Amino acid sequence: MEERDKSSDQPKAPNWAGRVHKWKLARLYESHAKGIVDEDLINDVAYTLLLRCESMLMVEExxxxxxxxxVCSGTVERNMDKQPQLVCNCGWRGYWHDYWMTYKGKHLTAGGLESFCKEFIQRFPSAKNPSEKMLLIDWLVHRFHWEGVGESPGRPGAVCLIGSKSAEEANEFLYALTMGDKTHSHIRQEHSAWRTIRDQQRSKGRARQEAHAQGVAAKRQRQAEKKRRRAEKIKSAHEKDN
Ligand SMILES: [Zn+2]
Incomplete structure (x- = not known):
């Protein structure tokens, strides 16, 4: 096996952008609900999401x-050897495994959010004033994976965009976002529609869990009955022998 160059100080992968801090998003929606325009915070959140979308698309590719x-941001085709190597024309080289490890478990795979990440990046330059940026932020954080494709939307995309320990934490946070009298009507509608889908998903999830639990209980009952009959059979065979 080829020895890996551990001494190399070359970066193993691009610097992946992080998710938006929950407190920033919470403060953004609280101030918006009071009619306060915090332009610095809006820009901060908007640019964080822009960079995050770019990273997610890079990971997807x-x-x-x-x-x-x-190093040079060029595209490096991955060969499919046993030890896949990445070799760039600029001289950078690395192992695919090391590259993969830099984004593994960081919710950076775009998946069903890919088209929304692309759309966010495309629409970003047109959102010039704080209100337009706020609407764009709101639109992105309320997307579901594979939304608009297939019969029903997949899981919420929040965990890929909002810093959290788990998908459930990100979803709970989004569910409880502050809405107020001054909240833009589009934002209230977007949030309400998101909550409706989320409630439906939860009900379906609970129904699936209950059906599964019932199935498990029925199986146990069948097994216990089978065991009881077998024991009875053995007992009666013994009685006949005696
Ligand atoms: Zn390069």
Missing amino acids: AHRGRATCP
């Missing part, structure tokens, strides 16, 4: 075999 070079 890497997953398909086209990684981004951390």
Whole structure:
């Protein structure tokens, strides 16, 4: 096996952008609900999401075999050897495994949010004033994976965009976002629609869990009955022998 170059101080992957801090988003919606325009905070959140979307799209491409070079930002095709290596024309090289490890478990795979990340980046330059940026932020954080594709939306995309320990934490946070008299009507509608879908998903989830629990209980009962009959059979065989 080829020895890996541990001494290399070259970056293993691009600097992936982090998610938006919950407190920033909470403060943003609280101030918006009071009619306060915090332009610095709006810009902060908007640019964080912009960079996050760019990172998510890069990871999605890497997953398909086209990684981004951390040195020159060029595209590096992944070969499919046993030890897949990434070799860029600029001289950078690294192992695919190391590259993968830099984003594994960080909710950076775009998946069903890919088209929304692209749309956010595309619409970003047109959102010039704070109100337009606020609406764009709100639109993105309320998206579901694979929304508009197939029969029903998938899981909420919040965990990929909002800093949290779990998907449930991100979803709970979004569910409880502050809305007020001064909240823009589009934002209230977006949030209300999101909560409705989320409630439906929860009900379906609970129904699935109950059905599963009932199935497990029925199986146990069948097994116990089978065991009881077998014991009875053995007992009666013994009685006949005696
Ligand atoms: Zn390069």
